[in-house]
Amino acid sequence: MNPAFIITIDVEADDAWRGSADVTTENAAYLPRFQALCEKYGLRPTYLVEWAMTSSPSMREFGQSVVADNTAEIGMHLHAWTTPPFRPLTEADHRLRPYLADFPPDDVAEKVAAITGRLEDLFQVPIVSHRAGRWVLDEVYARVLVERGYLVDCSVTPHVSWPGAKRDYTRFPSQPYFVDLADIGRPGDSPLLEVPMTVVPTARAGWVGRASRAVGRTSLAGRALNRLSPEVTWLRPNGRNRRDLLGLTRTAREAGWPHVEFMIHSSELMPGGSPYFRSRRSVEGLYADLEALFAYVATGFCPVTLAEFHAGISRAAPRS
Template identity: 45%
Template sequence: MAKPAFIITIDTEGDNLWQNHDRIATENARFLPRFQQLCEKYTFRPTWLTNYEMAVDPHYIEFARDVIARGCGEIGMHLHAWNSPPLYDLTGDDWRYKPYLIEYPAENIREKVSFMTQLLEETFQVKMRSHRAGRWAFNEYYAKLLIELGYQVDCSVTPRVNWQFSEGAPQGNGGTNYQHFQDRAYFIDEQNIAKSGKSSLLEVPMSIQYKHSSLMNHAKSAYDRLRGKPRSPSVHWLRPMEGNVEQMKSVVDKTLASGNDYVEFMLHSSEFMPGGSPTFKTNESIERLYLELEELFSWLKLRTVGMTLSEYYQKKVSG
């Protein structure tokens, strides 16, 4: 029986975008080779889902071209609407509010997705096949644009998570509600991206499991509504949060036990840099991160085979 795939996805973007509201720096590009080397040690091939500011950073361009030339990973597209050309002032202060792309006018969405795709393809001289939406916000119109532009695989869906409580534009309705989406790979229905269909776009949802039982989730949800503070259910992701190796292993075990043929890991590129995120603020925390990644990757090496998103797509279409 073939081993399940281990898919590493990195949202490759500016430094500490959680807190930097008036500027975007890309120092984290200098810290990416260490993680790439770790992946190669275990014959894993990451997918670097690349945002605008990184796509024009000379250090990242050099790094990514080397990854492509050696066949040790994939470059895909990631798009944060508030700073990705062509600019369109949706809120009066988009850098502060960080609106979801799906909140912009349809024509501006099309222009932004087309621009980023062309920029990445011209810079790296490879066809863009893989994609993840900025802030996980995805809808049917966005999916149709990706299909038009020749993308094969998207990984924006976060099963069990409702982003409607995470504000974008003040006048908007928040992000996408994925609570009732599928949690395994499926070719999407263009009319309803939560359902399987006959499109050419493969959805590869993130590996996410509930933290609590369904009974506890129901009770907590009812309590939150009574308080007037509804929120998404508590979940565990296959992503490092410092000290959560066993938790990540549990997500892997539960995901594979459910019959899934892959597990999907994610992190932001800035999380490899001290001070690049709220999670890993010091040199010491970065060193602990790498110790935990070594433990996780050595454990996964025995259970999975590394694939990029495009390689996983090829596995699905070839049967």
């Protein structure tokens, strides 16, 4: 059976990394080009939309179009500092970008309810797929998602620890599993399917990890070391990793993995919208990499959205 190929796009404001209180959403106008490329190769993306983007007329028009044409799925992505209700956790949430998991449980529930309702009103479809802002999910957050009817999460990044968030995914499963709501790092019987991001250790992971721990992972030296020789490889384009993208998908196909999950930010599709693709030339290079990857996966993979993947897993599950 061919592996599923899942495309996820975090649809969020322009250059959210800069920490500015001024939010712009110009990158929404660049989504149709990406969608056209997906359709050229028969691929079915899932757009995980953050609150700030729901105010963009371009995003609303685009999302309504792909829903009407049944060419993509709309899901939810939540940044705690832009999603109401606004009860600041720090002196400057827009700059410090606290994780939703840092907020009291009632705030978590209210923010999830607010953005879910907003997306469902705009696009007139159930919203059942989700990725946490800055990748951090915990048990409280997962239970809120289940209570709101979510069926799929894709926040887990295997082999990666997020020290500032105190969220360590290094021992989490790398293949899809229904989560245990008492411990989201293990399989259970909840209705929430975790579809982990495709992240694999590199051949140099051991010595790089030891060296970066010695100097401090978040220090200048630690960040430089990981950039030069990363501990893990993601199925995520950065303008320099076409070979890695193709290698990961080739490995998945040969090994018979159930899925691979690709991700990109919507702002990376716009020149100057992210720290990684600052110029038109760099965005054109990105599209050359995407063309090569999508042409390869067009045969030998099964293109599905997150909700479609969940439906396939559910159908395949044995009945008691």
